[in-house]
Amino acid sequence: MSRIDTHQHLIYPERFMYAWAADTPALAGRAFTVEDYQKAAEGCGITGSLFMEVDVKPEHASTEAAFICKLAEDPANRILGVIASGRPENPRFAEHLETLLHPRLVGLRRILHTQPDELSRSTTFRENVGSLGGLGLTFDICALARQLPIVTELIDACPDTQFILDHCGGPDVAAGQLDPWCPDLRELSLRPNVVCKISGIIANADPANATTAALRPFIEHTIECFGWDRLVFGGDWPVCNLTASLRAWNEILDEILASVDPTDRAKLDHLNARRVYRLTAL
Secondary structure, eight states, rough: EEEEEEEOOOOOTTTTTOGGGGTTTTTOOOBBBBHHHHHHHHTEEEEEEEEEOOOGGGGGHHHHHHHHHHHHGGGGGOOEEEEEEOOOOOTTTTHHHHHHOOEEEEEEEEEESSTTGGGGHHHHHHHHHHTTGTTEEEEEOOOOGGGGGHHHHHHHHHTSOOEEEEEGGGOOOOTTBBBTHHHHHHHTTTTTTTTEESSSSTTOGGGGGHHHHHHHHHHHHHHHHHOOGGGOOOBBTTGGGGOOHHHHHHHHHHHHEEETHHHHHHHHIIIHHHHHHTTTGG
């Protein structure tokens, strides 16, 4: 089995500040290095990863991307590409992009679930996100389930940009809340320029009930909406550790997908990631 993890966080607190992690004892002040990740990924069949920005302070975004791109130059680290932090609401977004350019840069992300709902509705935000398609860069979105209609508006406004919806669209797994996430995800999935990342939902589960049964309806509905050609896999390490290890998350997913045709499973595991993030060009 070959699997590309499209959502690998690396945390180096001696280099960068991660304000969001300060109130999370499992993450606060701790380093999670590429060497730590490789140990955590043992037995998971992961042959390569994509680094996902870790919401550092905006003034550190370029430095974080440069540091990880340097790590990616070493084949031993098996980092196939870098998804950097960006602020499309900033009028100087294009200048920020110039500081990021590197052969290993494959896309950008802007976290929306901690931001006002109106952020992505501004003309500046949409024009900047829309410019990424012409540069061959993707745009990852991390949003709450209630924000999916707003995310759909953004996708419609930027038809030439390839979007990746992180974490199955942010459903409330702990509460087992399927509605309105189910119909909203289905509506969003009708847009051909978006794929969905099966990731992150184990971190949103009840720590006492992070089980196959709890996660199955969310994973199966995501697959039903997007189909096998528009899904990618993400580990969300080390955030997954809030409820379960990276290996435990992989084992749950393997159990749910045990009867899936190997051809479809290969699309989820690595083929789609190579196409969507243009990894074959690296």
